[in-house]
Amino acid sequence: MPLSEELKARITAEFPKYPERRAVLLTALHFIQEECGGWVSPDVVPELAELLGILPIDVEEVVSFYPMYHPDRVGRFHVQVCTNIACCIRGARGVVRRLEEQLDVLSGEVTEDGLFSIGEVECLGSCGTAPVLMVNNERFVENVSADDVPGLVERLRARAAGGGANGSNGAGGGR
Amino acid sequence: MAFEGYLLPPSGKDWSKIADYKANGGYEGAEKALRSMKPADVVAEVKNSGLRGRGGAGFGAGMKWSFLPQDVQRPRYIACNADESEPGTYKDRQILERNPHQLIEGLLIAAWANTIDAAYVYMRGEYRGPFENLNAAVAEARAAGYLGRNVLGSGLDFDVFVHRGAGAYICGEETGLMESLEGRKGQPRKRPPFPAIAGLWKRPTVINNVETMSHVPHVIRKGADWFKTIGTEKSTGSTIFGVSGQVVRPGAFELPFGTPLREIIFEHAGGLRPGRTLKAVIPGGVSMPVLDAETAMQVNMDHDSLQKVGSLLGTGAVVVFDDTSCMVRAAIIISRFFRHESCGQCTQCREGTGWLHKLMLQVEAGTARKSDLDVVDEITRQMEGKTICALSDAAAWGSGWFLRRFRPEFEAHIDRGGCPHAGTSFEV
Numbered sequence: 001m002p003l004s005e006e007l008k009a010r011i012t013a014e015f016p017k018y019p020e021r022r023a024v025l026l027t028a029l030h031f032i033q034e035e036c037g038g039w040v041s042p043d044v045v046p047e048l049a050e051l052l053g054i055l056p057i058d059v060e061e062v063v064s065f066y067p068m069y070h071p072d073r074v075g076r077f078h079v080q081v082c083t084n085i086a087c088c089i090r091g092a093r094g095v096v097r098r099l100e101e102q103l104d105v106l107s108g109e110v111t112e113d114g115l116f117s118i119g120e121v122e123c124l125g126s127c128g129t130a131p132v133l134m135v136n137n138e139r140f141v142e143n144v145s146a147d148d149v150p151g152l153v154e155r156l157r158a159r160a161a162g163g164g165a166n167g168s169n170g171a172g173g174g175r
Numbered sequence: 176m177a178f179e180g181y182l183l184p185p186s187g188k189d190w191s192k193i194a195d196y197k198a199n200g201g202y203e204g205a206e207k208a209l210r211s212m213k214p215a216d217v218v219a220e221v222k223n224s225g226l227r228g229r230g231g232a233g234f235g236a237g238m239k240w241s242f243l244p245q246d247v248q249r250p251r252y253i254a255c256n257a258d259e260s261e262p263g264t265y266k267d268r269q270i271l272e273r274n275p276h277q278l279i280e281g282l283l284i285a286a287w288a289n290t291i292d293a294a295y296v297y298m299r300g301e302y303r304g305p306f307e308n309l310n311a312a313v314a315e316a317r318a319a320g321y322l323g324r325n326v327l328g329s330g331l332d333f334d335v336f337v338h339r340g341a342g343a344y345i346c347g348e349e350t351g352l353m354e355s356l357e358g359r360k361g362q363p364r365k366r367p368p369f370p371a372i373a374g375l376w377k378r379p380t381v382i383n384n385v386e387t388m389s390h391v392p393h394v395i396r397k398g399a400d401w402f403k404t405i406g407t408e409k410s411t412g413s414t415i416f417g418v419s420g421q422v423v424r425p426g427a428f429e430l431p432f433g434t435p436l437r438e439i440i441f442e443h444a445g446g447l448r449p450g451r452t453l454k455a456v457i458p459g460g461v462s463m464p465v466l467d468a469e470t471a472m473q474v475n476m477d478h479d480s481l482q483k484v485g486s487l488l489g490t491g492a493v494v495v496f497d498d499t500s501c502m503v504r505a506a507i508i509i510s511r512f513f514r515h516e517s518c519g520q521c522t523q524c525r526e527g528t529g530w531l532h533k534l535m536l537q538v539e540a541g542t543a544r545k546s547d548l549d550v551v552d553e554i555t556r557q558m559e560g561k562t563i564c565a566l567s568d569a570a571a572w573g574s575g576w577f578l579r580r581f582r583p584e585f586e587a588h589i590d591r592g593g594c595p596h597a598g599t600s601f602e603v
Binding site for chain 1: 250259260261262263264265268299300301302303304336338339340341342343344355356357358359360361376417418419420421425426427457461492494496500504505508509512515516518601602603
């Protein structure tokens with residue numbers, strides 16, 4: 001799967017900010033995930049490496065090092081719940097459990113229709129509005145409770161039906 | 176009179192737009208510095224203010240700046256740490272979301288003081304909202320002539336770029352941040368050389384936290400002497416305490432250093448739920464040693480006071496536990512976190528963090544032996560002061576001090592063969 005011309009243009013537009021092209025790697029991987037289904041397919045690695053003047057292994061080791069990059073497929077809506085201290089104190093485990101029940105997959109898995117996956121992540125920096133979750137890389141859903149899960153899932157399904165997976169209007173929940 | 180603060184707009188207000196920021200004194204510090212002060216005078220003023228880093232280590236900001244080579248050879252950079260990831264911490268986000276120009280102004284003044292070509296704000300990738308907000312502010316600042324060529328006629332060419340990380344805690348460590356910004360795994364570098372000599376792309380680099388930089392405009396506009404009237408002798412100014420956990424009103428409160436922890440929990444954060452008693456408080460993010468209730472009720476929130484009671488101020492992130500909480504479960508979450516975030520370079524950290532987590536799980540399950548508690552203690556000692564960066568120390572303190580300060584509760588798990596608080600405590 002080649003990188004689209006638009007995507008390559010978006011990546012090369014970042015070059016002037018830095019003395020070395022390689023510095024654009026993390027940003028480029030964010031762009032790729034945004035535009036190519038939420039994960040970094042191995043197919044894009046050689047072309048990205050060439051664009052940045054580095055080796056494929058340089059890209060691969062970065063993809064595997066950083067938790068926000070997914071070397072395997074995730075759902076169209078990757079629902080990530082913070083399970084660090086402040087969120088667990090205020091019920092994050094119950095949120096994960098309700099998601100698992102609602103979507104009929106375990107944390108770490110993708111639903112059969114490819115629409116959802118559940119992830120557990122470390123502190124998101126929203127401890128005063130815990131528990132918090134993040135759908136893909138959108139704005140946080142804060143003060144979330146287990147009881148908010150069915151509504152959240154419903155809204156995401158509606159977005160999928162409406163064709164709009166992207167957009168920064170968040171998952172429409174929280175407060 | 177209640178302390179009003181200066182870092183954040185009044186409650187409910189947002190100064191993200193440059194017009195609102197300027198209407199409240201914004202960019203006056205930069206105007207003063209670039210139009211009427213020599214770079215060395217700016218460094219001296221910041222040094223004299225006693226401003227200490229707000230990212231966790233508390234190192235003197237002006238002192239750090241003075242380490243850059245006096246013989247200026249370009250380019251030189253600022254790396255601004257917006258990788259806020261220390262569990263419990265969400266203070267920089269308040270600034271990024273509601274007062275981003277204050278950070279840009281701080282960066283501009285630091286650039287003038289240290290003859291800097293460009294600043295890179297390394298922001299954790301999950302902060303989507305703050306990223307967009309800061310980027311919009313940078314565009315406004317550029318349009319208004321506060322960034323770009325010959326800023327304010329000073330001859331300084333300076334720009335700010337916002338760079339996104341991708342979820343690794345270790346990138347908040349200064350040299351891990353630099354590796355990451357250059358497009359590599361965020362594995363910390365050996366020092367020396369220190370960033371002031373060879374930082375980003377091996378060039379002299381100033382590195383400060385978002386909040387630290389945000390104090391700078393106020394130090395310059397109102398002066399070091401004013402700044403020193405706030406806080407304590409050795410912890411000057413205010414800071415943003417982020418309170419979380421089992422309090423009625425969690426939130427971020429800007430208060431002078433030296434504010435009693437009791438006041439923060441019971442007045443600002445609304446105290447505990449009805450009928451509950453205080454059990455433990457982490458005063459500065461999970462890297463810092465936990466305090467028992469009695470100590471927490473007596474300590475003031477400044478560097479010296481916390482050090483005296485066997486902890487550290489860290490990021491000022493206050494995590495509160497009431498009597499329903501299981502201390503072993505807290506230690507499980509904290510040890511799991513460090514196990515996940517160890518970058519893997521140093522054996523003590525890579526192996527030690529995994530051992531600690533496994534042992535904590537065994538204690539909770541009631542399958543550990545009493546002698547395992549001594550093993551935990553021994554592992555934590557082997558992890559301290561022996562690695563490239565301080566993550567290993569933090570991992571050792573984070574869960575190790577839960578054991579040292581709540582040992583009877585750990586032993587009770589072993590005696591009972593399970594968790595005595597299973598019915599009331601939060602789940603991990």
